[in-house]
Amino acid sequence: MSTNQLQKAVVELLSSDPAILAITGTGRIFDRRITRAEPPYLVFGEAVARDFSTGDDDDGAGTEHRFEIEAWTKQNGRKHAVELADAVRAVLHDADLALEGAALINLRHERTLSRRAPRSGLHLARLRFRAVTEP
Numbered sequence: 699m700s701t702n703q704l705q706k707a708v709v710e711l712l713s714s715d716p717a718i719l720a721i722t723g724t725g726r727i728f729d730r731r732i733t734r735a736e737p738p739y740l741v742f743g744e745a746v747a748r749d750f751s752t753g754d755d756d757d758g759a760g761t762e763h764r765f766e767i768e769a770w771t772k773q774n775g776r777k778h779a780v781e782l783a784d785a786v787r788a789v790l791h792d793a794d795l796a797l798e799g800a801a802l803i804n805l806r807h808e809r810t811l812s813r814r815a816p817r818s819g820l821h822l823a824r825l826r827f828r829a830v831t832e833p
Contacts, residue, residue, distance in 0.1 A: 700747075701745045701746075701747045701763055701765070703797055703798055703799065703800065704745075704763055704765070704795075704797065704802075704829060704831065705729070705742050705745065705765070707795040707796065707797055707802075708742070708765075708767075708790065708795065709727050709742065711789060711790070711793060711795060712727055712740060712767075712786065712789060712790070713727055715785070715789045717785040717788070717789070718740075718782070718785050718786065718789065721738055721778075721781065721782050721785060722738045722739055722740065722782070726738065726739040726740060727739065727740045727741075727742065728740070728741050728742070729741070729742045731768070731770070733818075736772075737770045737771045737772040737773075737820055738769070738770060738771040738772070738773075738778065738779075738782055739770055740767055740768065740769055740770070740782070740786065741767070741768040741770065742765070742766075742767060743765070743766035743767065743768045743824065744765065744766045745763065745764070745765040745766070746763070746764045746765070747761050747762070747763045747764075748761070748762050749761065749762075750762035750830055759832060759833050760803070760830055760831065760832045761800075761830070761831050761832075762828065762829075762830050763828070763829040763830070763831065764808075764826065764827070764828050764829075765826070765827055765829070766824055766825060766826050766827070767786050767790070767824075767825045767827070768822055768823070768824050768825075769782035769783045769786060769822065769823040769824075769825070770820050770821070770822055771820065771821045771822075771823075772819075772820055772821070775814075775821055776812050776813075776814065776821050776823075778821065779812055779821040779822060779823040780810075780812055780823050782823065783810050783812065783823035783825055786825055787807045787810065787825060790805060790807065790825075790827060791805070791806060791807040791827075792804070792805065792806065793805050797831060799833070800831045800832065800833055801831065801832050801833075802829060802830075802831055803829075803830040803831060803832055804828075804829065804830050805827060805828075805829040806827065806828050806829075807825060807826075807827055808826045808827060808828050809825070809826050810823055810824065810825045810826075811823070811824045811826075812824075
């Protein structure tokens with residue numbers, strides 16, 4: 699399964715969540731950091747997919763996806779970035795996503811790292827997730 703299909707489903711879910719929309723507003727999820735965009739916003743960051751097959755036949759085929767969601771904020775320092783990250787985690791951890799051409803076995807939050815970006819002065823919380831899919 700393509701990581702793009704997973705990204706599409708994740709973005710659709712995040713884009714419709716009231717708690718996230720209350721913080722970011724609409725249309726605030728990007729697939730790269732937009733330096734002209736005014737925070738707060740989310741960025742679908744690094745994504746890696748690898749074979750996660752459990753056998754030699756198609757019945758055991760699977761893919762492990764690890765991906766990051768970045769929460770960028772300007773106001774209220776790290777606290778605001780972590781609040782946005784907490785909202786993202788609440789929506790995605792153990793989410794039941796409908797994927798085109800695949801089944802989501804699980805989706806788990808692995809960690810959140812928060813820091814201040816020295817050049818921009820923005821605050822960033824980077825969430826890492828792990829998802830397993832099967833055809």
